[in-house]
Amino acid sequence: MKKPLILFFVVIVLAQLAVPGWMIVRRELALAEGAAYRFRTAPVDPYDPFRGRYVMLNLEAASAPVAEGESYRSGEKVYALLENDDQGYVRVGGLVRDCPETGDYLRVRVSYQQADRVQLGLPFDRYYAEESIAPGIERAYWKHSRQQQRDAYVLVRVRKGMGVIEELYIEGLPVLEFIAQEQRKGTSGD
Amino acid sequence: MSKKAIRWLYDELPNLVAGQVLTAADAERLQDHYGALDDDGRPSLGLVICSILGATLIGLGIILVFAHNWAELSRPLRAFLSFAPLLAGQLLVGWVLLRRQDSRAWCEGSAVFLMAAVGAAIALVGQTYHISGDPEAFVLSWMLLGLPLSYLLRASAPVAFYWVGISCWAWMAHDWAGSGNQLWFWALAALAAPPVWQTVRRDPRSPRAAFLLWVVGICLCIGYGLSFKQGLGGGWILGYGGLLASFYLFDTGWPQQVSGWRRPWHVIGSLGIVVLSLLLTFETWSRRANWDRLAELWAQDPWLAAHWLLQSTLTLLLVGLAFWLLQRRLRSGRRDGLLFAAVAPLALVCYLLALFDVEGGALLAFNIYLAVLGVGTLRSGLRSGRLIQVNGGLVIITALIAARFFDSDLPFTVRVVLFILIGVGFLAANILAKKNRGAK
Numbered sequence: 001m002k003k004p005l006i007l008f009f010v011v012i013v014l015a016q017l018a019v020p021g022w023m024i025v026r027r028e029l030a031l032a033e034g035a036a037y038r039f040r041t042a043p044v045d046p047y048d049p050f051r052g053r054y055v056m057l058n059l060e061a062a063s064a065p066v067a068e069g070e071s072y073r074s075g076e077k078v079y080a081l082l083e084n085d086d087q088g089y090v091r092v093g094g095l096v097r098d099c100p101e102t103g104d105y106l107r108v109r110v111s112y113q114q115a116d117r118v119q120l121g122l123p124f125d126r127y128y129a130e131e132s133i134a135p136g137i138e139r140a141y142w143k144h145s146r147q148q149q150r151d152a153y154v155l156v157r158v159r160k161g162m163g164v165i166e167e168l169y170i171e172g173l174p175v176l177e178f179i180a181q182e183q184r185k186g187t188s189g190d
Numbered sequence: 191m192s193k194k195a196i197r198w199l200y201d202e203l204p205n206l207v208a209g210q211v212l213t214a215a216d217a218e219r220l221q222d223h224y225g226a227l228d229d230d231g232r233p234s235l236g237l238v239i240c241s242i243l244g245a246t247l248i249g250l251g252i253i254l255v256f257a258h259n260w261a262e263l264s265r266p267l268r269a270f271l272s273f274a275p276l277l278a279g280q281l282l283v284g285w286v287l288l289r290r291q292d293s294r295a296w297c298e299g300s301a302v303f304l305m306a307a308v309g310a311a312i313a314l315v316g317q318t319y320h321i322s323g324d325p326e327a328f329v330l331s332w333m334l335l336g337l338p339l340s341y342l343l344r345a346s347a348p349v350a351f352y353w354v355g356i357s358c359w360a361w362m363a364h365d366w367a368g369s370g371n372q373l374w375f376w377a378l379a380a381l382a383a384p385p386v387w388q389t390v391r392r393d394p395r396s397p398r399a400a401f402l403l404w405v406v407g408i409c410l411c412i413g414y415g416l417s418f419k420q421g422l423g424g425g426w427i428l429g430y431g432g433l434l435a436s437f438y439l440f441d442t443g444w445p446q447q448v449s450g451w452r453r454p455w456h457v458i459g460s461l462g463i464v465v466l467s468l469l470l471t472f473e474t475w476s477r478r479a480n481w482d483r484l485a486e487l488w489a490q491d492p493w494l495a496a497h498w499l500l501q502s503t504l505t506l507l508l509v510g511l512a513f514w515l516l517q518r519r520l521r522s523g524r525r526d527g528l529l530f531a532a533v534a535p536l537a538l539v540c541y542l543l544a545l546f547d548v549e550g551g552a553l554l555a556f557n558i559y560l561a562v563l564g565v566g567t568l569r570s571g572l573r574s575g576r577l578i579q580v581n582g583g584l585v586i587i588t589a590l591i592a593a594r595f596f597d598s599d600l601p602f603t604v605r606v607v608l609f610i611l612i613g614v615g616f617l618a619a620n621i622l623a624k625k626n627r628g629a630k
Contacts, residue, residue: 020315128317
């Protein structure tokens with residue numbers, strides 16, 4: 001094999017490893033060092049042919065208020081400033097076009113603007129789950145997302161504009177633990 | 191002459207010499223002329239296809255195994271496992287480069303496997319970290335990381351895969367609001383043009399070249415359509431006229447005897463020209479072109495105007511290419527196919543008619559053009575005795591008549607009689623063409 005060909009092959013191999021590798025590194029850093037925020041959710045249960053079953057996360061924080069006189073193009077990239085409400089759930093306090101120097105923020109795309117609110121495409125709107133568990137997660141959520149009982153949320157780690165889902169919680173338990181607990185209850189009930 | 195035909199000839203030579211049709215010296219000269227049949231130099235097409243299919247199925251199987259999303263595995267382990275198919279593919283390609291570089295089947299198969307593995311690795315990392323669905327970014331990074339394999343292994347399958355991938359990307363990236371992202375399709379297409387060009391230049395009649403030209407031809411038609419925005423008015427007609435006429439004229443070096451599937455651009459061009467012309471016989475062509483609005487657009491939204499300018503340049507380039515190929519064809523003295531290629535100048539004339547507010551001019555022109563095209567193709571088929579041309583001509587005429595049925599109030603009985611007459615015409619023309627062929 002000729003030298004330039006080897007070099008070309010090595011470059012391709014490195015590039016192919018670097019892209020998924022870099023995806024992992026950035027997310028691991030966010031999970032390790034990022035600030036934790038709780039996002040309220042409303043999932044459904046679709047399927048991705050490449051990545052399998054997932055629970056669609058419809059996050060309340062995806063709808064944000066717009067300052068008076070401001071307008072955003074569909075697809076425009078903006079920074080969403082994060083703040084916690086009095087119940088400890090996150091909300092978007094405002095949108096800016098330049099990267100903020102302080103505070104936590106998410107880099108997001110504008111989906112569309114409607115009067116004084118804007119719908120954002122948050123960088124985490126899926127919770128992947130094993131095929132057999134996903135419908136159970138969905139059922140559990142619906143049970144726990146009525147007006148009377150709203151205790152499902154996603155814990156997200158945020159670092160330098162990137163948000164990575166750490167876990168989906170129902171009744172304060174990680175979703176898989178919650179499902180296992182429900183199954184145990186069902187068995188003992190029988 | 192195809193290898194199959196040469197083999198047949200060589201098998202026949204002893205009989206021809208025995209039957210005193212040829213002398214032994216003539217037979218030898220024929221063998222010298224066509225050369226030896228080199229079976230080992232070129233791989234079996236079946237083997238190459240099987241290797242590509244096998245690699246694709248294995249790659250897809252691996253994706254499905256991982257897509258199951260093994261909940262019991264820890265996150266770091268799943269992240270690590272995401273690299274397993276990728277590393278396997280890279281090792282396989284490395285081995286092929288070292289040991290099997292001369293085997294087309296190994297090169298194609300390993301390249302397809304690694305390309306699938308790249309997509310799998312990105313998708314699996316996405317699954318592990320619950321990354322939101324951004325199919326555009328996913329497809330784009332997958333294609334860009336896979337394309338170099340076609341340069342490295344001189345494989346055609348990754349190029350074809352890439353062309354299909356970037357067309358899907360353009361479909362996902364385009365939005366009628368006018369972001370113009372899909373225009374990057376042309377830059378992405380330019381990256382994959384050299385391997386296609388090299389394959390076609392090496393042997394334009396090879397199955398590899400035909401396969402690539404089919405894929406590229408269809409993808410270019412889709413890509414141009416997606417690049418377009420309403421702001422350019424009827425400009426898409428000009429662009430498609432130029433693109434399809436260029437496709438049609440591109441086959442100058444191909445003799446008529448070569449079958450249709452080995453002349454993909456010729457087939458795409460002729461079918462496309464008929465479909466485009468038929469569509470335009472329905473169009474009222476009321477939409478005006480916006481050439482005079484450029485300054486106004488620029489003041490309103492420079493990004494939109496720049497997008498519009500790029501589209502216009504692309505359209506003009508396609509029209510220019512068609513005219514250049516047309517004048518080359520005229521200079522070469524070949525007169526066949528000029529009727530089909532005439533769609534490019536006709537589209538330009540119709541565009542100017544629309545610019546100068548000539549109501550219905552283009553509509554009438556395309557109705558006449560399609561009728562002439564149908565009759566011309568039929569006549570040419572009858573003369574040469576080529577049934578495909580005869581039937582092609584009849585299909586064009588039938589389509590035009592059927593299309594006019596939709597927008598005219600002809601009585602039912604007249605429609606019935608006309609359809610019977612067309613049917614009789616079909617049979618008569620085929621019988622006549624067969625007779626002509628028999629006479630030759």
